[in-house]
Amino acid sequence: MAVRVAVVGAGPAGLCAARHTQAAGMSCTVFELSDDVGGTWQYTDCVGTDAYGIPIHTSMYRDLRTNVPKDVVMFPGIPHKNTEDSYLSSEEILEYLSNYADMFDLRPLCKFNHYVKRISRKDGEWFVTAIDLPNNQERTFKFDALFICNGLNNKPITAYIKGAENFAGSSMHSHDYRKPEPFAGQQVLIVGGGASALDLTNHISKFAAKVSAKLKDSYTYITGHYIRSFSLPIIRQNDSILSTIVSYNY
Known part of the structure; x- marks a missing residue:
């Protein structure tokens, strides 16, 4: 058999x-x-x-x-x-x-x-x-x-952010992102410096009024579609995200 x-x-x-x-x-x-x-x-x-x-x-x-x-x-x-x-x-x-x-x-x-x-x-x-x-x-x-063979990254992991419960706006994990148009005219904070975070920054910046990026280290991300350089101060582990946002307009 x-x-x-x-x-x-x-x-x-x-x-x-x-x-x-x-x-x-x-x-x-x-x-x-x-x-x-x-x-x-x-x-x-x-x-x-x-x-x-x-x-x-x-x-x-x-x-x-x-x-x-x-x-x-x-x-x-x-x-x-x-x-x-x-x-x-x-x-x-x-x-x-x-x-x-x-x-x-x-x-x-x-x-x-x-x-x-x-x-x-x-x-x-x-x-x-x-x-x-x-x-x-x-x-x-x-x-x-x-x-x-069902993959490794299908379950979103959301980091704990002190004070996030006081945020009056909407928040989402990149797992639930689909397209940039809903962010037209908004001020958007993207937390993270991986491939998806920086790709979403590129897409959303074409519609949002302002995009802010929160990263730990200086970062240069290169693909065949665009090149963007982020020069940010290193964020200490115990820093509050609400006090260390570095804003960039795109």
């Missing part, structure tokens, strides 16, 4: 696992929370929870482009259609993954709209309990091997 393999997630890692296990003659089943392949590269306007009450997995925002060259976001021997640009849009990455799934006939392996509720192991077998969300049916499947 063929080795039974479970793959959780139909993003890049899950699709790759499905392709190669199937090619090796194994019986592969992919559990995917959404209704198609692509994983975190799928865009949705929805934030919070979906129609089934499940937390939205993707952090994808509308205007995202990769911050690394396309050569490092591709499978070996399968180039991107876009040969001109080094940094691709999220739509192009999603199309690439969709074409990859079609190329190796991976969609028939996928159980879409399935929420993996529990995974356990007993007597050398894996037991995957999943809910078929549209039909609200729960079922447990048995496998010989398991790939967990």
